Amino acid sequence: MGSHLDRPGSRRLTCLVFLLLPGCLRAASANPPHAKVTLISERASIQPGRSFPVGLRFQLEKHWHIYWLNPGDSGEPPRVRWELPRGFRAGPIHWPTPRRLVNASLVDYGYEEDVLLIIPLYPPPSVPAGRTATLRATVKWLVCSSICIPEQKRVELTLPYQNGPPKPDLRWRQLFLRTRERLPRRMPPGWSARVRSSGSEFILTVKAPNPPPNAVFFPLEPLQISNAAPQRATAGGGKLQLFLEKSDQLVKPAARLRGVLVIGGRKAFTVNAPVVSPEGSGKSLEERRHRK
Amino acid sequence: MNSAMKYFNGLAVLIVAVLLGGPGLWAAKVGEPAPDFTATDSAGKVRNLSDYKGKFVVLEWHNRECPYTHKHYSSGNMQKLQREWTAKGVVWFTVISSAPGKQGYMTAAEENAYVEKMQASPTAVLLDPEGHLGHLYDAKTTPQMFIINPQGVLIYDGAIDSKPTAEVEDISSATNYVNLALEEAMAGEAVKTPVTRPYGCSVKYAP
Numbered sequence A: 001m002g003s004h005l006d007r008p009g010s011r012r013l014t015c016l017v018f019l020l021l022p023g024c025l026r027a028a029s030a031n032p033p034h035a036k037v038t039l040i041s042e043r044a045s046i047q048p049g050r051s052f053p054v055g056l057r058f059q060l061e062k063h064w065h066i067y068w069l070n071p072g073d074s075g076e077p078p079r080v081r082w083e084l085p086r087g088f089r090a091g092p093i094h095w096p097t098p099r100r101l102v103n104a105s106l107v108d109y110g111y112e113e114d115v116l117l118i119i120p121l122y123p124p125p126s127v128p129a130g131r132t133a134t135l136r137a138t139v140k141w142l143v144c145s146s147i148c149i150p151e152q153k154r155v156e157l158t159l160p161y162q163n164g165p166p167k168p169d170l171r172w173r174q175l176f177l178r179t180r181e182r183l184p185r186r187m188p189p190g191w192s193a194r195v196r197s198s199g200s201e202f203i204l205t206v207k208a209p210n211p212p213p214n215a216v217f218f219p220l221e222p223l224q225i226s227n228a229a230p231q232r233a234t235a236g237g238g239k240l241q242l243f244l245e246k247s248d249q250l251v252k253p254a255a256r257l258r259g260v261l262v263i264g265g266r267k268a269f270t271v272n273a274p275v276v277s278p279e280g281s282g283k284s285l286e287e288r289r290h291r292k
Numbered sequence B: 001m002n003s004a005m006k007y008f009n010g011l012a013v014l015i016v017a018v019l020l021g022g023p024g025l026w027a028a029k030v031g032e033p034a035p036d037f038t039a040t041d042s043a044g045k046v047r048n049l050s051d052y053k054g055k056f057v058v059l060e061w062h063n064r065e066c067p068y069t070h071k072h073y074s075s076g077n078m079q080k081l082q083r084e085w086t087a088k089g090v091v092w093f094t095v096i097s098s099a100p101g102k103q104g105y106m107t108a109a110e111e112n113a114y115v116e117k118m119q120a121s122p123t124a125v126l127l128d129p130e131g132h133l134g135h136l137y138d139a140k141t142t143p144q145m146f147i148i149n150p151q152g153v154l155i156y157d158g159a160i161d162s163k164p165t166a167e168v169e170d171i172s173s174a175t176n177y178v179n180l181a182l183e184e185a186m187a188g189e190a191v192k193t194p195v196t197r198p199y200g201c202s203v204k205y206a207p
Helices: A008-018 A022-029 A173-181 A285-291 B003-015 B067-074 B077-087 B108-117 B132-137 B177-186
Strands: A035-041 A052-060 A065-072 A079-083 A099-103 A106-112 A114-122 A132-144 A148-160 A192-198 A201-207 A215-219 A232-236 A239-245 A256-263 A267-276 B037-040 B046-048 B057-061 B091-096 B124-127 B145-148 B154-158
Touching: A035 A132, A035 A148, A052 A065, A052 A106, A052 A132, A052 A173, A065 A099, A065 A215, A114 A173, A148 B067, A192 A256, A201 A256, A201 A267, A215 A239, B037 B124, B037 B132, B067 B077, B077 B091, B077 B177, B108 B124, B145 B177, B154 B177
Parallel strands: A192 A267, B057 B091, B091 B124
Antiparallel strands: A035 A052, A052 A114, A065 A106, A065 A132, A079 A132, A099 A106, A132 A148, A192 A201, A201 A239, A215 A256, A232 A239, A256 A267, B037 B046, B057 B145, B145 B154
């Protein structure tokens, strides 16, 4: 880069005019972050050998968002690199149900306002008595409004070890409980989901008692359905049908459709169903492959 | 903004009228003929895709202020790809579909200065502020890469590489899909990974 860029006096003007220069990007990232990120624990202490939930809380500036595991047409989900005490292990992020974020002709999947990513941690079975554990992580995330900024922070939390069941940390308990309500869950017994490939659409059929005729499907895999296409839903006769337009980038037949289905704007369920194509035996591609 | 800048802004809006060859209703799809287009580049030259039959053509969606695009330019990775492949006869079009007032929108003069400064060497930069070319190819992110073979068929649509981050240090360990696809296609082989999820910022189309 030209050395004149590094003269502070000229930077503001140069950035105003060009906005393109790496120096401006550096200056931009030195601004206050658009997401405040903290590491919190649902419980006030750690019981040796017993897993416990912690959470990465993102408090977002108004009109800014972060992304779901499948970010949709653009974007990138947050990433965590843990630095845990010896013997600790971290489980996967429990992703809350995202929202559709519409941006001109594109649709992304993510979160606005205040979101908690719950992560289970597994402490070792035996620890020195009377000691504390310091949990550290480097969190990297992309935060976007009309523009996107990569941000990162090193977060830290120290908790005491205690034998016996831990007490909740009352500052965060409600937030954890509310967040769990937003996690997709398995369909109740008696419900079922199947997917049929039909021309340019996938038809997701859910058998359920009196489902409302509105639903939104969030695909876990990219390049299967068009993120931006409207999803048409019908309900009746103890089933819900959702018509999902295939992605133009779908070049190989999809074996399974995995994702999250939100029914009636509230309840979210995980979907993991084989795709049955109308040709042949009516068995899914995967089932046919297993038979060979 | 001085009067010269205003002049260039106005000029760019004029030059940039992208005239489409086709009806523009179908999006580009891998394995099918790439939609023809006519676009004006930052030197004011009109470029028709159909003029490049017989050559490989790369389309690189671009927004210099997008951190993901910046990753590949500040590291010199994109310029290296441009240099290496154009030296082998590939036509490389950088495409800017940011609308006026949106991030990444550039006048012809601003873009030419940037290309020189960054020592980029695309065949040309196509200015697409109305988003015609972007919508024709259904470009979603910057960077997003398309490759068209000498017969005019789209053979790659997706990410530049396998590490969807904004971090320069990820480039060296990533699989570069553009290199893979061009190497395979030039060797007369089928492209093994013809479609990937493009990563990056959303293309800043007009609302």
